[in-house]
Amino acid sequence: xxxPFSLDSAIRKIPDFPKPGxxxxxxxxxxxxxxxxxxxxxxxxxxxxxxxxxxxxxIESRGFVFAAPFAERMGIPLILIRKKGKLxxxxxxxxxxxxxxxxxxxxxQADVKAGQRILVMDDLIATGGTLNAARNxxxxxxxxxxxxxxxxxxxxxxxxxxxxxxxxxxxVEYFGE
Ligand code: AMP
Numbered sequence: 001x002x003x004p005f006s007l008d009s010a011i012r013k014i015p016d017f018p019k020p021g022x023x024x025x026x027x028x029x030x031x032x033x034x035x036x037x038x039x040x041x042x043x044x045x046x047x048x049x050x051x052x053x054x055x056x057x058x059i060e061s062r063g064f065v066f067a068a069p070f071a072e073r074m075g076i077p078l079i080l081i082r083k084k085g086k087l088x089x090x091x092x093x094x095x096x097x098x099x100x101x102x103x104x105x106x107x108x109q110a111d112v113k114a115g116q117r118i119l120v121m122d123d124l125i126a127t128g129g130t131l132n133a134a135r136n137x138x139x140x141x142x143x144x145x146x147x148x149x150x151x152x153x154x155x156x157x158x159x160x161x162x163x164x165x166x167x168x169x170x171x172v173e174y175f176g177e
Pocket of ligand 1 (some may be wrong): 021022024025026059060122123124125126127128129130131143159
């Protein structure tokens with residue numbers, strides 16, 4: 001049997017980006033490595049193939065890259081959650097706090113169906129604030145978040161506290177900066 005693929009080796013770590021003190025986990029190294037990218041999508045399908053999920057919701061923009069092939073493989077709808085002002089139709093919106101200042105995300109009202117069980121994903125989960133805002137906009141549409149997924153998780157930032165008792169899954173975790 002071949003050794004398991006090391007995703008860590010495909011993730012570049014850039015100190016002090018985008019500002020001093022932040023260690024940036026750069027997933028572009030996965031995208032330029034077809035073996036790494038295929039490994040991610042295969043692992044995601046393995047994690048969720050038996051889950052009761054009606055749709056995937058993904059966060060702009062690096063979340064889209066992983067969610068699109070995954071949703072296609074799962075054969076379920078992909079809902080785009082975008083930064084404010086990008087979606088042309090009527091939207092549900094949520095403002096949330098960043099480390100400095102605030103951000104706002106939106107989802108098309110027409111894309112969310114009441115009663116849907118939705119898996120929300122992004123490339124990386126840090127504080128969980130972005131995913132929690134995503135939950136807010138989906139719940140405004142009457143949907144339920146059944147799980148959260150990040151290719152990378154930084155559990156030392158305590159995202160599970162922000163995300164409550166909804167299950168969080170990741171492919172690789174880092175425990176310090
Ligand atoms: P948060 O809302 O704190 O969970 O932050 C998650 C969002 O910010 C994701 O869309 C990530 O792409 C981005 N992000 C936050 N921290 C980092 C980091 N250390 N390296 C790479 N991306 C990050």
